[in-house]
Amino acid sequence: MEMHAFSGFELKAQGILQRLDSGEVVIGDGGFLFTLEKRGYVKAGLWTPEAVVEHPNAVRQLHMEFLRAGSNVMQTFAFSASEDTTESKWEDINAAACDLAREVGRKGDALVAGGICQTSTYKLSALPAWITHLEEPFAETGMNAGPTMNGNIGASIVGVNCRFGPTISLKTMRLMKEGLQAAGLKAHLMVQSLGFHTPDCGKGGFVDLPEYPFGMEPRLATRWDIQKYAREAYKLGVRFIGGCCGFEPYHIRAIAEELAPERGFLPPASEKHGSWGSGLDMHTKPWIRARARKEHWENLRPASGRPFCPSMSKPDA
Amino acid sequence: MEMHAFSGFELKAQGILQRLDSGEVVIGDGGFLFTLEKRGYVKAGLWTPEAVVEHPNAVRQLHMEFLRAGSNVMQTFAFSASEDTTESKWEDINAAACDLAREVGRKGDALVAGGICQTSTYKLSALPAWITHLEEPFAETGMNAGPTMNGNIGASIVGVNCRFGPTISLKTMRLMKEGLQAAGLKAHLMVQSLGFHTPDCGKGGFVDLPEYPFGMEPRLATRWDIQKYAREAYKLGVRFIGGCCGFEPYHIRAIAEELAPERGFLPPASEKHGSWGSGLDMHTKPWIRARARKEHWENLRPASGRPFCPSMSKPDA
Amino acid sequence: MEMHAFSGFELKAQGILQRLDSGEVVIGDGGFLFTLEKRGYVKAGLWTPEAVVEHPNAVRQLHMEFLRAGSNVMQTFAFSASEDTTESKWEDINAAACDLAREVGRKGDALVAGGICQTSTYKLSALPAWITHLEEPFAETGMNAGPTMNGNIGASIVGVNCRFGPTISLKTMRLMKEGLQAAGLKAHLMVQSLGFHTPDCGKGGFVDLPEYPFGMEPRLATRWDIQKYAREAYKLGVRFIGGCCGFEPYHIRAIAEELAPERGFLPPASEKHGSWGSGLDMHTKPWIRARARKEHWENLRPASGRPFCPSMSKPDA
Amino acid sequence: MEMHAFSGFELKAQGILQRLDSGEVVIGDGGFLFTLEKRGYVKAGLWTPEAVVEHPNAVRQLHMEFLRAGSNVMQTFAFSASEDTTESKWEDINAAACDLAREVGRKGDALVAGGICQTSTYKLSALPAWITHLEEPFAETGMNAGPTMNGNIGASIVGVNCRFGPTISLKTMRLMKEGLQAAGLKAHLMVQSLGFHTPDCGKGGFVDLPEYPFGMEPRLATRWDIQKYAREAYKLGVRFIGGCCGFEPYHIRAIAEELAPERGFLPPASEKHGSWGSGLDMHTKPWIRARARKEHWENLRPASGRPFCPSMSKPDA
Incomplete structure (x- = not known):
């Protein structure tokens, strides 16, 4: 699989490295663009994060939900602003995004990472900009998205983000791991899959599927799909596990619950979630109790409820 | 189809009646329990709304999102408290729920309705309690859930809520309408379907499906499914159109957008949504632009991305 | 469900009645038109049986296969010839059809029944013709296809044939049985379902599905589907069990094998078939042996191998 | 894809080479084992061809149907008899198989090829036996199934047979073609795919799917699938195009019809088949006529009529 800009990336940052070096499992967060689009604060197509200034409560709330769900990293809901496109407006937005992420991050044990929205408004250069508002000690990570996995620039964390669902993302991680081993390189592994199943997408990833972006619902992962993803990523040696578009707070909680035995604790949001459906054990109907x-x-092989629909599509390109 | 308690209900209230009598289309809101469960604030199985006191910001935020999406009615995220179960704790919760709904409702042109959570903690009597904290002028509606459509008690609005997806709910409305006509009764029609496709469920509704409640994702309606639902409901003469479990803010927005020609205006959240995918018309890839x-x-017949799963299940009971 | 000509019929004949009256299970045969179309001897669209004169070996062979599979009734592969359309050609064909059915029938313990091909070449009158070439003692049954189940003309066997798959056909039989009981009528029950699954067809049956007649393959019943059909028909009290379009010889064998415990014997073709897959018990691969x-x-929920196809279609009319 | 014994093979024979060298498209036949199993003459699991002596009419009839459908090659319905297993019984069977194939082949313009049944009764050596009863001029081809494509032994025709459906078989042919080109070898290309769709099978092919061999129905190819297969094979440069298990006579006819423009004639069985559904153009129902x-x-994306079944399976091994 060819790696595109934004599909592969490398992280180099103190806080995260300390955690990963010490053997900790670091849990990422989920997708702001898709989630906030459904909540009414992001326009699909533009995919710009002006909500951080227009509706900060909505952004803060989503950060809070990911934090409660177990995220150890708050990705700023910021912009990729290349020089051409740097207008004061975007500076303000990115500054506000960082403030929000830091504010919520401080409420828990979470680092702050520079997230970069993939906007189609401006054509991005191959090597995206660094987000300058993130400085130590708050800006604990910077993100460098390169078109290929590039071990020789000294990346400490390599992985994939977005574009592909859990199965393909993990398969890619396996190849990356083998590639690192073959090259004699050492790096922490990171994966942030889509929250959608995309066995049928081509090289371009989910954007080429006819369902993108407004008909992805039947592909949405269940929490159990994500527990399986987290377990497989862990077995593979991946220690930074998060999500991207489609990942909602409960998907992040699923990672944290699956890996609770290894990590030794549950996330705050598990106070509202019985492990493996155990919350159903008091139900009055015995057949529903039986699901606990x-x-x-x-x-479970969950049915789509859509007998007139196929299970796979042909990518448009 | 047999009507169960909570599947059929009647509304009798001043504010809503005035609107409906004047020919207005009234848009309901969506499902608090399912949505807040995914956000980490409600425990599936218990389905109790203590979030209104524990995490009021999360509840307020969801009310805000439904309001932005076009809801004209804020349902209180409250309890069904029968006498046995009335402890001060529940009183506090219901009071807080009303406060939150009223607070947000005032920010827009929305009425407040007494929602009743369907908890399995306590067995409900057939005729549920009235929520006493809702008084005029704030409590503009009360809800009377009866086991059958019961025209002779003078209901002004009759309809169905929860348990079944759009297709079955609309089919039921058609039968109700015919029943009313046959009986020479007049009432406004209301529908609040699930946001899930359930062509395969039995008389008990979606709770009997093996996917309930933690594997419903592939059944989740797209915004286009909901536009179709809104249009069909409207054609049928239904003028109070909302949703229940599974309905997220963008589903409510879809109702408001579909009926914008009739109503004459778009909801606030449409500032972040291009009608029928028009937000994609600037995309750099021509095949994505072609989806605008x-x-x-x-x-579109959206694929599930799940070739190992069926499209229908057998209900457990 | 409305009964159309050729969907409901009545049989009145000595031989069959004797068998049914004595408590015997009578097994019908399968579909000549579809099977011989695939073998190259019938033209879809016309659906005429001139193969009986043009290629008698091919027709004889199929009769033989049904006989070996356990059929107790050889349906003549003949025509519905109303007066307008009676030309000598058709007379010859029907005579030849009867000869072939009798010839093969004599090789086993099989009766001969007057089958009527449903041709679209000529518009049929509502009450189809009797086939005059079938006389006692060879012509042991005559078939009278009426537009409705019509108890008062003294039918001794009532049932459904063609147009619908196993599930709908059996559901119809249940209604017929209840109707007979309600009317205080007594009759033997007969079912000859399609060999295709058609849960999605409308009142007109399978001909209205877009897959008819050249894309029905994914709907084809397995032998196990037919064993289930035979068992359910038997439990319902049906004692004349056969098939129609889509039923191949091995489907008839499946009926005979399923009901072997009740009937006390297996059909000849079972010498080449291990019950419930037992023929696999010597396979060299253990996972294939495990299917015995x-x-x-x-x-088994057999996969379609067609992830780009839906599981249901909308009828064209 | 790894090539197994019986998945790849080479043909070296005069008659076929002359035809292929002259640029002719040669059409193979279909699957005897699966087809005769359904007709009641072969036992699945054993897969032995004793029907040639026990029921020669049934075997002759199937040869006739393939000949009528357009086959230019009659594969003998014979045995793979290694020295250990050569008993007089098998000699007789293979002799009879050759007689039948020759007898029918003479009625048309068809060659006779030594087919080898893949029996699991006896473990085969890696290099299967030559069938000794086929001698010039009758035995125009011999078949040498080797575990790999082995150009250096001077094969004149290389290709794949059985085990995989049309898509995988053609993909394999593409690789073979590229391999031949890369090695500077010249050979005619041949493909005889399964008549089943198997996108989900592993290296072992269809036998490892849980549906094998008694639940393959939903995977059965339509005639249109086979026309597509024939066209793609032709475009790829394959000039010997046939089928294997699952291929019925009408599938062979579909190859002959698809390639009729190139070959200049239709097969005999097309007298009973309107090209592309044209036989429906006189139907009384306009929506059925519209399918002509x-x-x-x-x-058409043909529906399975099986909403409770998936579209793919996991291989058992």
Whole structure:
């Protein structure tokens, strides 16, 4: 699989490295663009994060939800602003994005990372800009998105983000791991898959599917799909596990719950979630109580309720 | 189809009646329980609304999103408290729920309705309680859920809520309408379908499906499904159109956008949404730009991305 | 469900009645038109049986296969010839059809029934013709296809044939049975379902599905589907069980094998078929040997291998 | 894809080479084992061809159907008999198989090829036996199934047979072609795909799918699928195009019809088949008449009628 800009990236930052070096599992957050689009604050197509200044409560709330769900990293809901496009407006937005992420991050044990929205308003240069408002100690990570996995520039964390669903993302991580080993390189592994199943997408990823972006619902991962993803990523040696478009707070919680045995603790939001459906064990209907167990959810092949629809599409390009 | 308690209900209230009598289309809101469960504030199985006191910002935010999306009615995120179960704690919760709904409702042109959470903690009597904290002028509606459509008690609005997806809910409305006509009764019609496709559920509704409640994702309606639902409801003469479990803010926006020609205005959240995908018309990839049109989304049969899953399930009971 | 000409019919004949009256299970045969079309001897669209004179070996062979599979009734591969359309050519064809059916029938313990091809070449009158070449003792049955189930003309066997798959056909039989009971009528029950699954067809049956007649393959029943059909028909009290379009010889064998415990014998063709896949028990691969058991085939949800196709269609009319 | 014994093979024979060298398209036949199993003459699991002596009419009839459908090659319905297993019984069977194939082949313009049944009764050596009863001039081809494409032994025709459906078989042919070109070798290309869709099978092919061999129905190719297969094979440069398990006579006819423009003639069985559904153009129902055109069948995504079944399976091994 060819790696595109923004599909592969490298992270180099103190805080995260300390955590990963010490053997900790770091949990990322999920997708701001898709989630806030559904909440009414982001326009699909533009995918710009002006909500941070227009509706800061909505952005703050989503940060809070990811934090409660177990995220150790708050990605700023900011812009990729190249020099041509740097107008004061975008500076303000990115500054506000950083403020929001830092504010919420401080409420928990979370680092702040410079997220870069993939806007189609401006054509990006191959090597995206650094977000300058993130400085130590708040800006604990910077993100460098390169078109290929490029070990020789000294990346400490390599991985994939966005564009592909859990299965393809993990397959790519396996190739990356093998590539690193073959090259004698060492790096922490990171994965932030889509929250959508995309077995049928081509090299361009999910944007080429006819369902993108307004008909992706049937592809949305369940929490059990994500627990499986987290477990497989962990087995593969990936220690920075998060999500991208389609990942909602409960998907992040699913990562944190799956890896609770290894990490030794549950996230705050698990106070509202019984592990493997155990919250159903008091239901008055016996057949619903019977779903309060791991076997039910692990073996479920969830129906689409859409008998007139196929299970795969042909990418448009 | 047999009507169960909570599947059929009647509304009798001044504010809503005035609007409906004047020919206005009234848009309801969506599902608090499912949406807040995914955000980390409601425990599935218990389905209790203590979030209104524990995390009021999260509840307020969701009210705001529905208001922005076009809801004319804020349903209180409150309890069904029968006498046995009336402890001061529940009183506080219901009071807080009303306060939140009123607070947000005032920011727009929205009425407040007494929503009743369907908790399985306590067995409900057949005729649920009235929510006493809702008094005029704030409590503009009260809700009377009866086990059958019961015209002779003078209901002014009859309809169905929850349990079934758009297709079955609309089919039921058609039967109700015919029943009313046959009986020579007059009432406004209301529908608040699930946001899930459930062609395969039995009489008990979606709770009997093996996917309930943690594997419903592939059944989630797209915004286009909901525009179709809104249009069909409108054609049928239904003038109070909303949603229930599974309905997120963007689904409510879809109702408001579909009926904008009749109502004469778009909801606030449409500032972040191009009608029929028009927000894609500036995309750099021509095949994505080609999706910026009604035909694409109307004819799309969205794939599940799940070739190992069926399209229908057998209800557990 | 409305009954159309050729969907409901009545049989009145000595031989069959004797067998049914004595409590015997009578097994019908399968579909000549569809099967011989695939073999190259019938033209879809015309659906005429001139193969009986043009290629008698091909017709004889199919009769033989149904006989070996367990059929107790050889339906003549003949024509519905109303007076307008009676030309000598058709007379010859029907005579030849009867000869072939009798010839093969004599090789086993099989009756001969007057089958009527549903040709679209000529518009049929509502009450189709009797086939005059079938006389006692060879012509043991005559077939009278009426537009409705018409108890008062003294039918001794009532049932449904063609147009709908196993599930709908059996549901119809249940209604017929209840109707007979309600009317205080007594009659033997007969069912000859399609060999295709048609849960999505409308009142007109499978001909209205867009797959008819050249894309029906994915709907084709497995032998296990037919064993289930035979068992359910038997439980319902149906004692004349056969098939129609889509039913190949091995489907008839499946009926005979499913009901072998009740009938006390297996059909000749079972010498080439291990019950419930037992023929696989010597396979060199253990995972294929593991399929040599009832549980495997009973629980199998066979995949279509067609991820780009839906599981249901909308009828064209 | 790894090539297994019986998946790749080479043909070296006079008659076929003359035809292929002259630029002719040679059409193979279809699957005897699966087809005769359904007709009641072959036992699945054993897959032995004793029908040639026990029921020669049934075997002759199938040869006739393939000949009528357009086959230029009659594969003997014979055995793979290694020395250990050579008993007089098998000699007789293979002799009879050759007689039948020759007898029918003489009725048309068809060559006779030594087919080898893949029996699991006896473990085969990697290099299968030559069938000794086929001698010039009757035995125009011999078949040498080797574990890999082995250009250096002087094969004149290379290709794949059985185990995989049309898509994978053609993909393999593409690789073979590229391999031949890269190695500077020249050979005629041959493909005999399964008549089943198997996008989900692993390296072992269709036998590892849980549906094998008694639940393959939903995977069965339509005639239109096969026309597409024939066209793609032709475009790829394959000039010996046939089928294997699952291929019925009408599938062979579909190859002959698709390539009729190139070959200049239709097969005999096309007298009973209107090209692209044209036989429906006289139907009394207008929506069925509307199916009498290429566009309908080419664009049809045929539904399975099985909403409770998935579209793909996981191979058992």
